Amino acid sequence: MTAHCLTSRRTFLTQTAAGALGVALLDACADTPAPVPDDIGALARSVQGTVVVPADEAYDASRLLYNTRFDAVRPLAVVKCKSASDVQKALGWARRNSVHIAARSGGHSYGGFSTTSGLVLDVRDMATIEVDTTNHTVLVGAGASLIDIYGALFAHGLALTAGTCPTVGIAGHALGGGYGLISRKFGLTSDNLLEIQLVTAAGDLLTCNDKQNTDLFWACRGGGGGQFGVVTSLKLQVYAVSEASYFRLIWGWPDAAKVVDAWQAWAPYAPDELTSLCGLFCRPGKEPWVRVIGMYLGPVAALEKLLLPMLSPALGTPTTTVVEADSYENITLMWAGCESTAAACHLAPQGTLEREIYRAKSDYVTEPLPAAAIDIMMEWVAARATATATGYILLDAYGGALSRVAPDATAFVHRAPLFSCQYLAYERPTDTPETQQENRDGLNDLHASLRPYMSGEAYQNYIDPDLADWQHAYYGGNLPRLLQVKAKYDPQNVFRFAQSLPVV
Ligand SMILES: Cc1cc2nc3c(=O)[nH]c(=O)nc-3n(C[C@H](O)[C@H](O)[C@H](O)COP(=O)(O)OP(=O)(O)OC[C@H]3O[C@@H](n4cnc5c(N)ncnc54)[C@H](O)[C@@H]3O)c2cc1C
Incomplete structure (x- = not known):
C-alpha cells in the first residue's frame, strides 16, 4: 500500500458513509489484486480481444492511466475488448464472479475512476x-x-x-x-x-x-x-x-487583475465564432504571467477588430502578441501541443507525449468576479512560485451555442455560466507524501476561499474526488432525473465508483 493511498483512504472514510462507496475506494487503492478466479482462462478464450493478467509482460502498459498518481492500482485483469460482444462477455464474467469493474476509454479520469483492483474493461482497441x-x-x-x-x-x-x-x-x-x-x-x-x-x-x-x-x-x-x-x-x-485564425496574448503579472477583469467582460459575449481561454500561470522560481488565447472561425482581419478591447492600452502592454491566420488543422494541432502531425500526437511509446501527475478542482461563474475573487486566484498562483511544480488557473469562456441549450435538454446542466474555472496543481513523481498533501490542502483552501463568488456547480469531466456536494455540483436540477435513469438501467449498482450516482 502506498503512502498516497493511505492518505486518500483516510480522507475518504471521513467524508463518506461506508458501503458501496467504501468498496469503490478500496478498489481504487489496492496495490494487490484479489486472487484471479479460476475461470479467467475461459473468459480469455471466449473474447476476440486480449485478457491481460499480472503475469503478462503487457500488464503494466495495459493498466496505467494518464495521471501517474494512480500507478499503484493493480487490476486483477485488463480486458482489451475488440467488440461489443467482448464487453458483454467481460461484464458477464465480472458479475458472475462478483468482481468490481471499471470502463476505460482514454484513461484521463482526474479521479482515477477508470481503473480498479477488479476488472478493467478497456475499449481502446475499439477505435474505428x-x-x-x-x-x-x-x-x-x-x-x-x-x-x-x-x-x-x-x-x-x-x-x-x-x-x-x-x-x-x-x-x-x-x-x-x-x-x-x-x-x-x-x-x-x-x-x-x-x-x-x-x-x-x-x-x-x-x-x-x-x-x-x-x-x-x-x-x-x-x-x-x-x-x-x-x-x-x-x-x-x-x-x-473553412477559414480559421487564432491569437495568443501574454502580459506580465502586474497587469493580471486588469486582464482577467477585461476578459470576463468580453469573452462570454463575443460572437459564437470566437472561443477563448484566460490562464494565470506560474512555474516555480518564475514570475507568474497571464495569457489569453483563442480560436476564431473567420478571417484574421475580423479577429483583430474583435480583439480591440483586449488590446486596450488600459490593460498594459502584452509581452507577446500573436494574431494570425492558419488552417483549422494547424491551429488544432498547435493547441494540442503537437505541432507536427496528428499521428505523432500520442503518448509514448507510440507518440512523443508524456503522462503527468496533477490534482484539479473546478467551478462555474455566473456573475462577474469582483476584484476580491481575482485577488484570491492571483495569490494562489503566485504562491506556486515557491512550490515544487507548476500550478495554474484556466478560465474557459461559455456563452454562444453551448449556453443556448436548455439546462434540462440534456444531462449537462451548466448552461448559465459565463465561464468555467479550473485550478490545476501539478506535482513531481518524486514529491513526498507531505508535499502532495500540501498541494491538495492548498487546492482545497483555494476552492473554499472562492465559495462566495462561485455558482456552486462544478464540471463533471474535471471530476474531483475531494468535492463534498458533488451530486448537486455536477448535475444541479438534473439530478432527480439522472437518479431515475440510474435506478432503471443499473438497479444493482454494477457501475459504481466513489462519485457515481447511487441507486436510490
Ligand atoms: C490532459 C487533459 C486535458 C483535458 N482537456 C480537456 C478539455 O480540453 N476539455 C474538456 O472538456 N475536458 C478535458 N479534459 C477532461 C476529460 O474530458 C475527462 O477527463 C474525460 O472523462 C476523459 O475521458 P477518457 O475516456 O480519456 O478517460 P477515462 O479515464 O477512460 O474515462 C473517464 C470516465 O468515463 C468512464 N468511461 C470510459 N470509457 C467508457 C465507456 N466506454 N463507457 C462508459 N463509461 C466509460 C470511466 O469509467 C471514467 O469514469 C482533459 C483531461 C486531461 C487529463
Missing part, C-alpha cells in the same frame, strides 16, 4: 473512425482518441467540437460534456451526440438516440462516464470548417 462526408457525421469506436478523430476529419475539412487534449478518449469525454476551442460555435461534444451503443449491466446492447431508449440517451449526454453502462460506439455531428 468512419466519416460520412455527405451527412457530416462520424461514427467512432468508444476507444478512439480525440486526435485520431480530428486527424480523420482534417482530411475532409471537417471538425468535431471537443477538447484540446489529443490523448483524451471520446467515450469518457463525450459522456461528461466535452469543451474545446470551437464550443461557443458548435456546442459541447455531448450536444453533438446523435447515437450511442451501450452495454447495460444486464448485458443488453442498446441503441440510444432521440427515438430509442431516449431516457438513457438524455443521461449519457452529460451525465458522466462509467455510470449507466459501457458505451461501445458513438455517432456524432461534425462541421465543415
Whole structure:
C-alpha cells in the first residue's frame, strides 16, 4: 500500500458513509489484486480481444492511466475488448464472479475512476473512425482518441467540437460534456451526440438516440462516464470548417487583475465564432504571467477588430502578441501541443507525449468576479512560485451555442455560466507524501476561499474526488432525473465508483 493511498483512504472514510462507496475506494487503492478466479482462462478464450493478467509482460502498459498518481492500482485483469460482444462477455464474467469493474476509454479520469483492483474493461482497441462526408457525421469506436478523430476529419475539412487534449478518449469525454476551442460555435461534444451503443449491466446492447431508449440517451449526454453502462460506439455531428485564425496574448503579472477583469467582460459575449481561454500561470522560481488565447472561425482581419478591447492600452502592454491566420488543422494541432502531425500526437511509446501527475478542482461563474475573487486566484498562483511544480488557473469562456441549450435538454446542466474555472496543481513523481498533501490542502483552501463568488456547480469531466456536494455540483436540477435513469438501467449498482450516482 502506498503512502498516497493511505492518505486518500483516510480522507475518504471521513467524508463518506461506508458501503458501496467504501468498496469503490478500496478498489481504487489496492496495490494487490484479489486472487484471479479460476475461470479467467475461459473468459480469455471466449473474447476476440486480449485478457491481460499480472503475469503478462503487457500488464503494466495495459493498466496505467494518464495521471501517474494512480500507478499503484493493480487490476486483477485488463480486458482489451475488440467488440461489443467482448464487453458483454467481460461484464458477464465480472458479475458472475462478483468482481468490481471499471470502463476505460482514454484513461484521463482526474479521479482515477477508470481503473480498479477488479476488472478493467478497456475499449481502446475499439477505435474505428468512419466519416460520412455527405451527412457530416462520424461514427467512432468508444476507444478512439480525440486526435485520431480530428486527424480523420482534417482530411475532409471537417471538425468535431471537443477538447484540446489529443490523448483524451471520446467515450469518457463525450459522456461528461466535452469543451474545446470551437464550443461557443458548435456546442459541447455531448450536444453533438446523435447515437450511442451501450452495454447495460444486464448485458443488453442498446441503441440510444432521440427515438430509442431516449431516457438513457438524455443521461449519457452529460451525465458522466462509467455510470449507466459501457458505451461501445458513438455517432456524432461534425462541421465543415473553412477559414480559421487564432491569437495568443501574454502580459506580465502586474497587469493580471486588469486582464482577467477585461476578459470576463468580453469573452462570454463575443460572437459564437470566437472561443477563448484566460490562464494565470506560474512555474516555480518564475514570475507568474497571464495569457489569453483563442480560436476564431473567420478571417484574421475580423479577429483583430474583435480583439480591440483586449488590446486596450488600459490593460498594459502584452509581452507577446500573436494574431494570425492558419488552417483549422494547424491551429488544432498547435493547441494540442503537437505541432507536427496528428499521428505523432500520442503518448509514448507510440507518440512523443508524456503522462503527468496533477490534482484539479473546478467551478462555474455566473456573475462577474469582483476584484476580491481575482485577488484570491492571483495569490494562489503566485504562491506556486515557491512550490515544487507548476500550478495554474484556466478560465474557459461559455456563452454562444453551448449556453443556448436548455439546462434540462440534456444531462449537462451548466448552461448559465459565463465561464468555467479550473485550478490545476501539478506535482513531481518524486514529491513526498507531505508535499502532495500540501498541494491538495492548498487546492482545497483555494476552492473554499472562492465559495462566495462561485455558482456552486462544478464540471463533471474535471471530476474531483475531494468535492463534498458533488451530486448537486455536477448535475444541479438534473439530478432527480439522472437518479431515475440510474435506478432503471443499473438497479444493482454494477457501475459504481466513489462519485457515481447511487441507486436510490
Ligand atoms: C490532459 C487533459 C486535458 C483535458 N482537456 C480537456 C478539455 O480540453 N476539455 C474538456 O472538456 N475536458 C478535458 N479534459 C477532461 C476529460 O474530458 C475527462 O477527463 C474525460 O472523462 C476523459 O475521458 P477518457 O475516456 O480519456 O478517460 P477515462 O479515464 O477512460 O474515462 C473517464 C470516465 O468515463 C468512464 N468511461 C470510459 N470509457 C467508457 C465507456 N466506454 N463507457 C462508459 N463509461 C466509460 C470511466 O469509467 C471514467 O469514469 C482533459 C483531461 C486531461 C487529463
